[in-house]
Structure formats: structure tokens, C-alpha cells
Amino acid sequence: MAVRRIRQLGDPILRVRCEKVLDHKSAATRLVADDLRDTLRTARKRYRMGRALAAPQIGAPVRIVFVEVDKQRWTMVNPEITDVGPDDFVVWDDCFCFPNLLVRVTRAYQATLNYTDLKGKPHTAQLEGPMAELLQHEIDHLDGILAVDRATGLDPFSFRSEWEKLHDPAERYGQPNPRELP
Ligand SMILES: [Zn+2]
Incomplete structure (x- = not known):
């Protein structure tokens, strides 16, 4: 066990x-999960933010995500979004890879998530709102995509300190809206 950079x-x-992780029970998989x-717990104390971390963020290029929200935690192996609902919403996203920056992105408001746990047991979850956007963000990490790549609208970047001068924290999440057809 270690806190990594x-x-x-x-x-x-x-x-x-x-x-993709092929052996859920291997020592290597367990090490990355631990x-x-x-690392998430230490970073959260330092930055007072953060609900999840993806393996490449600690230098391990494997499909593992660790999520901890409201004292519940999940280690998700090979997580995938298999379906999204009809609505999008706007989020001012953040990331431990650029902790002082907020980025306006558009995410699906509802998502169906499949993953396996460390015992190799498959799970499916219906996610909505903040949990839906969180897993979209984390799974993007596994594909080498960062929130900055998904910046949308005019003026989509703000330093956190500047944003907080002008906005209430609740404004980080917009309302769900039917997705615009291309
Ligand atoms: Zn991130």
C-alpha cells in the first residue's frame, strides 16, 4: 500500500x-486498487475535493477505478458505460490532474454502468446526475481522455478561485435537458 504521485x-x-484487467484477483490488481x-484519501485531505481516482492517474495504465462517496466505496474493474439516457447536463468539472482548474463539460445525465469487482463478480448500476458524470469522467481517463478535451461553450475554463468568487457551489451542476440532436 502506498500513496502515489x-x-x-x-x-x-x-x-x-x-x-483491460484479465486477472481480477492478481496481486498486481490488488496493489493498484489499494x-x-x-492516494485518493490523501489527495482529498490536501485539496478538499474528489470522489474517485482512475489507475492512469497514479501511473498504472490498467482499467481500474476507485470511487468513494459518502463513506461508500467501490473498486471497479473494467468499468463501461453501456447506455445513456435522453438527457444531458452541464457540469463545471474538476480533476486531480489539474486541481486548480474548472472546465465546463456536457455529460449524459443518466448512464448504465457495468463493472466487475475484485472477486470477478459482475455488477450493473443505473446512475444519475453527479454519479453519472463522475463515472463518465473516470472511464474517459481509462481511454486517455481528459475533461479539458470535452470543454464546451464560450469561455469553458476558469481557475477554481476565480469561479468561486462568482458562483455558488451548487451551480457546478446544471439541470437535465433533452440532448440536442446533431
Ligand atoms: Zn480526473
């Missing part, structure tokens, strides 16, 4: 398409 925007490992947990 969180890779920062510009580090090439953040752009790698991560490998290090994600320890």
Missing part, C-alpha cells in the same frame, strides 16, 4: 488507452 496534465501516461484508495 498523481500525474499532472501534460504527463503522457494520462493519454494512454489502458489495458494504492488508488490510499
Whole structure:
């Protein structure tokens, strides 16, 4: 178990398409899961934010995400969004890879998530709102995609300190709206 350095925007490992985990019970898989947990908890104390961490953020190019929200935690192996609902919403997103920046992105408001746990047991979950956007963000990491790549609208970047001068924290999440057809 160890707290690892969180890779920062510009580090090439953040752009790698991560490998699928084939052995859920291997020592290597367990090590990545434990290090994600320890690193997330330490980073959360430092930055007072954060609900999840993806393996490439600690330098491990494998498809593992650790999520901890309201004292519930999940280690998700090979997570996938298999379906999205009809609505999008706007989110001012953040990331430990650029902790001082907020980025306006558009995410699906509802998502169906499939993953397996560390015992290899498959799970399906219907996610909505903040949990739906969180898993879209984390699974993007596994494909080498960062929130900055998904910036939408005019003026989509703000330093957190500037944003907080002008907005209430509740404004981080917009209302769900039917997705615009292309
Ligand atoms: Zn991130």
C-alpha cells in the first residue's frame, strides 16, 4: 500500500488507452486498487475535493477505478458505460490532474454502468446526475481522455478561485435537458 504521485496534465501516461484487467484477483490488481484508495484519501485531505481516482492517474495504465462517496466505496474493474439516457447536463468539472482548474463539460445525465469487482463478480448500476458524470469522467481517463478535451461553450475554463468568487457551489451542476440532436 502506498500513496502515489498523481500525474499532472501534460504527463503522457494520462493519454494512454489502458489495458483491460484479465486477472481480477492478481496481486498486481490488488496493489493498484489499494494504492488508488490510499492516494485518493490523501489527495482529498490536501485539496478538499474528489470522489474517485482512475489507475492512469497514479501511473498504472490498467482499467481500474476507485470511487468513494459518502463513506461508500467501490473498486471497479473494467468499468463501461453501456447506455445513456435522453438527457444531458452541464457540469463545471474538476480533476486531480489539474486541481486548480474548472472546465465546463456536457455529460449524459443518466448512464448504465457495468463493472466487475475484485472477486470477478459482475455488477450493473443505473446512475444519475453527479454519479453519472463522475463515472463518465473516470472511464474517459481509462481511454486517455481528459475533461479539458470535452470543454464546451464560450469561455469553458476558469481557475477554481476565480469561479468561486462568482458562483455558488451548487451551480457546478446544471439541470437535465433533452440532448440536442446533431
Ligand atoms: Zn480526473
